[in-house]
């Protein structure tokens with residue numbers, strides 16, 4: 001099994017590199033996050049041994065259960081929908097939340113950040129495709145949402161995240177990634193958010209396209225652990 005994860009990672013890293021070079025990007029600025037929601041601690045350890053420094057879970061409880069069992073030191077990302085009653089646990093166990101998608105969640109994050117007296121870094125999830133099954137703000141809600149964030153000094157927005165629709169044809173996701181990139185640049189241009197730097201997009205089926213369109217955080221699960 002060890003060889004599988006090692007080999008899968010080598011293949012993925014090779015493709016990231018190719019896509020980056022095609023787009024005149026530095027491959028070194030792109031972080032592979034291994035999505036570990038499908039696998040147990042032993043397989044996470046294999047990935048860490050193979051050089052993975054970032055992992056992600058989509059449910060808070062899974063992180064709470066697995067992370068204390070890990071021996072390696074990794075950055076932990078939360079990529080699934082966050083319920084307000086799990087915010088406290090999320091802040092205790094995760095380093096970066098990718099899925100901030102509504103004002104009520106912002107308020108709870110601010111409340112818990114004040115209690116813990118710590119800054120909270122997070123990404124804002126957008127629903128570009130408009131699919132009803134997807135979480136996330138619509139693009140036209142973003143400016144008002146960002147403006148509101150300025151009221152909370154402990155909340156540090158660091159970028160945007162989106163999930164493209166599952167599709168047989170990866171190229172249909174390109175306009176979605178491109179749109180996220182444009183929205184990212186618009187917020188960056190305001191200069192209002194000094195830690196604005198992450199564009200989280202691209203999964204197993206479409207990460208090469210996401211890299212070409214500017215992603216710097218890739219969330220890859222099944223391609224790593226297949």
Ligand SMILES: *Cc1c(COP(=O)(O)O)cnc(C)c1O
Nearest residue numbers: 035058079203204219220221222
């Ligand atoms: C599961 C998941 C991924 C990874 O999906 P794969 O297709 O297995 O790479 C990425 N992002 C989110 C939000 C997920 O829930």
